[in-house]
Amino acid sequence: MRIDEIYKTKKQVLSFEIYPPKRDTTLTSIDETLQVLCGLKPDFISVTFGAGGSTTNSLTVNLAKKIKREYGIEPVVHLTCINYDHNEILAFTDELAEAGIENVLALRGDRNPDIEPKKEFFYASELVAFLKEQRGNLCIGGACYPEGHTEASDKVTDIHNLKKKVDAGADFLVSQLFFDNEMYYSFREKMRIADISRPVSAGIMPVINRAQIERMVSLCGASLPEKFRRILMKYENDREALFDAGMAYAVNQIVDLLANEAEGIHIYTMNNPAVAKRICDSIRHLI
Numbered sequence: 001m002r003i004d005e006i007y008k009t010k011k012q013v014l015s016f017e018i019y020p021p022k023r024d025t026t027l028t029s030i031d032e033t034l035q036v037l038c039g040l041k042p043d044f045i046s047v048t049f050g051a052g053g054s055t056t057n058s059l060t061v062n063l064a065k066k067i068k069r070e071y072g073i074e075p076v077v078h079l080t081c082i083n084y085d086h087n088e089i090l091a092f093t094d095e096l097a098e099a100g101i102e103n104v105l106a107l108r109g110d111r112n113p114d115i116e117p118k119k120e121f122f123y124a125s126e127l128v129a130f131l132k133e134q135r136g137n138l139c140i141g142g143a144c145y146p147e148g149h150t151e152a153s154d155k156v157t158d159i160h161n162l163k164k165k166v167d168a169g170a171d172f173l174v175s176q177l178f179f180d181n182e183m184y185y186s187f188r189e190k191m192r193i194a195d196i197s198r199p200v201s202a203g204i205m206p207v208i209n210r211a212q213i214e215r216m217v218s219l220c221g222a223s224l225p226e227k228f229r230r231i232l233m234k235y236e237n238d239r240e241a242l243f244d245a246g247m248a249y250a251v252n253q254i255v256d257l258l259a260n261e262a263e264g265i266h267i268y269t270m271n272n273p274a275v276a277k278r279i280c281d282s283i284r285h286l287i
């Protein structure tokens with residue numbers, strides 16, 4: 001089923017993100033994780049994709065196929081473009097079509113100083129336009145950034161660039177992780193002013209250790225609210241307490257987002273079934 005159809009039929013959509021296991025071509029190591037995640041019945045599961053030079057991208061497709069065929073959950077395949085050319089993208093989408101996969105998240109991908117970009121795609125909006133023209137039956141999602149993308153000179157410019165992506169044909173959006181819901185509400189306001197009217201799933205990263213979160217924050221530029229920083233400091237050396245506190249913080253964010261009519265919640269599961277289960281158990285009657 002197309003993801004844009006899911007947003008039309010369900011008031012609020014729940015989704016998970018996972019990544020293919022490294023070096024496990026048989027995908028057996030992820031079975032236990034999938035059993036739990038798919039048993040929680042998300043509306044879709046998105047599978048990440050290497051930005052280039054990676055051997056794991058066939059694993060992305062195989063994992064998406066497995067999610068669809070063996071577990072009956074709709075997959076979304078991430079597809080990055082700066083390190084691929086037009087023919088490689090077409091070949092990849094042919095593989096998706098053979099597998100009956102109709103949803104992609106069209107991304108630029110992060111620049112890698114060790115890889116020379118192919119210079120056929122510079123921005124995600126170009127990939128969106130190319131897919132719309134060449135593979136018009138695909139449902140295409142795009143990424144968005146409540147606190148602005150790290151390379152953007154300012155948030156207004158970033159919103160203008162998001163508008164280009166939507167005008168090129170993006171059908172739905174998935175947000176970067178954030179820890180301060182006010183940032184998200186302010187971003188949605190800017191979207192409305194810019195007349196961007198696609199459904200957005202809000203990205204939530206449940207925190208289970210301090211090093212993980214500091215790495216993510218330095219990569220994606222999300223700000224850490226003071227109250228959250230204090231929680232991390234208090235419990236950083238107590239694994240179980242930090243798990244409880246991290247889950248409680250994420251659940252609080254989600255409850256507030258749902259009460260404020262967010263169209264979707266996208267949980268960055270980090271392939272951790274205990275995290276997804278704890279969160280879903282806490283919001284069972286809300287979504």
Ligand code: FAD
Nearest residue numbers: 048049051078107108109110123124143149151152161176
């Ligand atoms: P774009 O939309 O192209 O934006 C990138 C920058 O260019 C922004 O600063 C934007 O303002 C600017 N820009 C856009 N269009 C124009 C224009 N026409 N003119 C001038 N400037 C412009 N990375 C992976 O490698 N694999 C993944 O699986 C993956 N999954 C992700 C999932 C989500 C939900 C998110 C939020 C990110 C994901 N990423 C992934 C990371 C992503 O690839 C990076 O954030 C990347 O730096 C930008 O990708 P984008 O598609 O948002 O790029």
